[in-house]
Amino acid sequence: MKKVFQLLFIISITITFIGCGVYSFTGGNTGNAKTIQVDFFPNQAPIIEPTLSQRFTQDLQDLFTRQTNLTLVSNGGELHFEGEIVDYRITPMSATANQTAAQNRLTIVINVRYTNNLEEKDNFEKQFSFYHDYGASEQLTGSVLEAALDEILERITQDIFNASVAKW
Template sequence: MKKTHYLLLIISSFILNSCSVYNFTGTGKIDAKTYQVNFFPNNSDLIEPGIDRTFTLTLQDLIQNQTNLHLVKNGGDLMYEGEITDYRISPMTATADQKAAQNRLKIRVMVRFTNKNKEADDFEKSFEFYYDFPAAQQLTGATKDAAIKEIFERITQDIFNDSLAKW
């Protein structure tokens, strides 16, 4: 009977220990307690008002929702900074009479990530994604909002994966 209790105790301790090493977001064990996301200015040739603020808030929200880290204005253990380097609309496919059938919005963001507790994790890297839309539509209103939302969700998730999840 005592052997069974010891065996259950050992198995329970292994299960509890393994839960603290991994969580459902894949971030594993993070040595940081705070993070900061500096403003990402739009330095692209084509300026779209407001996307700099939208991107900064989207990145802050993603990290806040997927980790237990606390957002701080300065002095964070993890720091994200950079700029939007490209915002471009270009034709993708053509019709028989040489008109665009589909256009693509592409956004590229340069990110500098710094981990004060583990310098080996630091990087400077570009992330980009795109959104295709019919050439008959103008990139305004709901189409523009949907495009920017989808692009920023993808880019911020890629940044999260490279900086914290190590996927």
């Protein structure tokens, strides 16, 4: 009788692990994919921030390698991301009594083409954007720029992850 219970326990544990095998703890479903390719995202915005292309590409690669079990490859990936940075703009957001800006907003827009070579129905091309507000008396350099890019790129990369493998 003891062996029957041990056998049932082992079978139930095995079924549980097999049933949950394609899902990660972060909610991403990579299906049968084993590899991911993230191409360099060139900056084609009217205003060029020199480090933005490299930083965004690296952040997107890091997110997928941290939150999935996919292997990053330079070509032939089963999941493939490509695109370009299409907008980087600073706009005044609120005015003071002196008709000057009290706050500015940095907005970044990235066009993404996602190809799932195993599930063609999951393919898409869409734009992702986010913004960061900062005081008009601050210069968008140094720590202000770093904080803005941290917030914007974290949100955009997470939105891309959600749209591609989390299906949110």
